[in-house]
Amino acid sequence: MKEVYNIAIDGPAGAGKSTIARSVAEKLHFVYVDTGAMYRAMALHFLRMGISPADEAAISQAAKDVKVTISYENGEQQVILNGENVSGLIRTGEVSDMASATSIYLPVREKLVELQKELARNESVIMDGRDIGTCVLPEADLKIYLTASSKVRAKRRFAQLKENQGQYTLEDIEKDIIERDSRDMNRENSPLRQAEDALLLDSSDMTKKEVEDRILELFLERKKEGKK
Numbered sequence: 001m002k003e004v005y006n007i008a009i010d011g012p013a014g015a016g017k018s019t020i021a022r023s024v025a026e027k028l029h030f031v032y033v034d035t036g037a038m039y040r041a042m043a044l045h046f047l048r049m050g051i052s053p054a055d056e057a058a059i060s061q062a063a064k065d066v067k068v069t070i071s072y073e074n075g076e077q078q079v080i081l082n083g084e085n086v087s088g089l090i091r092t093g094e095v096s097d098m099a100s101a102t103s104i105y106l107p108v109r110e111k112l113v114e115l116q117k118e119l120a121r122n123e124s125v126i127m128d129g130r131d132i133g134t135c136v137l138p139e140a141d142l143k144i145y146l147t148a149s150s151k152v153r154a155k156r157r158f159a160q161l162k163e164n165q166g167q168y169t170l171e172d173i174e175k176d177i178i179e180r181d182s183r184d185m186n187r188e189n190s191p192l193r194q195a196e197d198a199l200l201l202d203s204s205d206m207t208k209k210e211v212e213d214r215i216l217e218l219f220l221e222r223k224k225e226g227k228k
Contacts (some may be wrong), residue, residue: 004120004121004122005124005141006120006124006126006137006141006142007021007024007030007140007142007215007219008133008136008137008140008142008195008198009128009129009132009144009146010130010132010134010144010145010146011144011192012147012148012180012181012184013153013157013177014148014153014154014157015153015203016148016156016203017146018037018099019208020128020177020208020215021034021126022077022211023212024126024215024216027216029124030126031123031125032077033070033120033125034079034128034130035112035136036099036129037090037101038068038070038112040079040091041068041079041094042068042081042108042111043067043090043098044090044095045081046062046098047095053097053101054101057182059102059105060107063105063107063108063111065112066081067082067083068112070103070119088108093161096200099184100184104183104187104188104189107191109168109189109190113135117137128146130191130192131190131191133145133195133198134190134195135192141222141226142199142215142219142222143197143198143199144199144201144218145195145198145200145201146203146216147201147202148203149204150174150178150181152173152204153177155170157173157177158170161173181185201214
């Protein structure tokens with residue numbers, strides 16, 4: 001029987017979860033599941049429908065008719081929304097804000113968590129998000145809570161946005177990150193928090209390679225322990 005391993009990486013906005021998870025998945029030959037991209041695809045659907053993020057009833061109803069799937073082409077994750085590849089449309093600030101605001105609604109979360117769980121049962125996966133270790137993969141072989149100071153996270157996001165859009169100040173981005181942290185940590189459904197058995201990894205003073213190497217080291221230790 002094929003061995004299946006799950007790694008969960010949680011943490012606040014701008015901590016580098018997706019970048020790190022994708023790289024580690026490649027090294028371990030695991031499937032990388034970008035749960036944030038799935039929520040962004042759902043958010044894009046709501047934006048296209050012109051629904052206010054505060055309209056819980058409309059959001060809940062619209063979520064019933066959405067199908068979000070993940071496929072891979074040449075090793076690259078493709079996010080499919082109702083049959084349309086939206087991978088290149090879900091990384092804007094507007095979509096990000098809508099995803100953060102609407103992910104608090106239970107029907108939205110239930111719709112996507114079911115797919116995420118199914119993926120993890122059949123494949124060795126790395127998932128990153130806000131509630132992977134606490135809700136989606138509570139039995140994951142390794143749980144990481146990846147974080148960094150709000151200032152460091154703002155600098156990283158500023159560098160990304162400056163290349164893509166160039167219309168945000170560092171102060172605006174840090175303010176937005178702090179506000180998103182508050183929303184994510186205080187939402188009613190599946191709030192962002194460190195799982196009791198998750199290992200805290202603060203990347204404020206670490207390079208990308210150092211973070212990757214540490215996670216790989218931790219996973220190999222857990223894998224070895226599991227064979228004893």
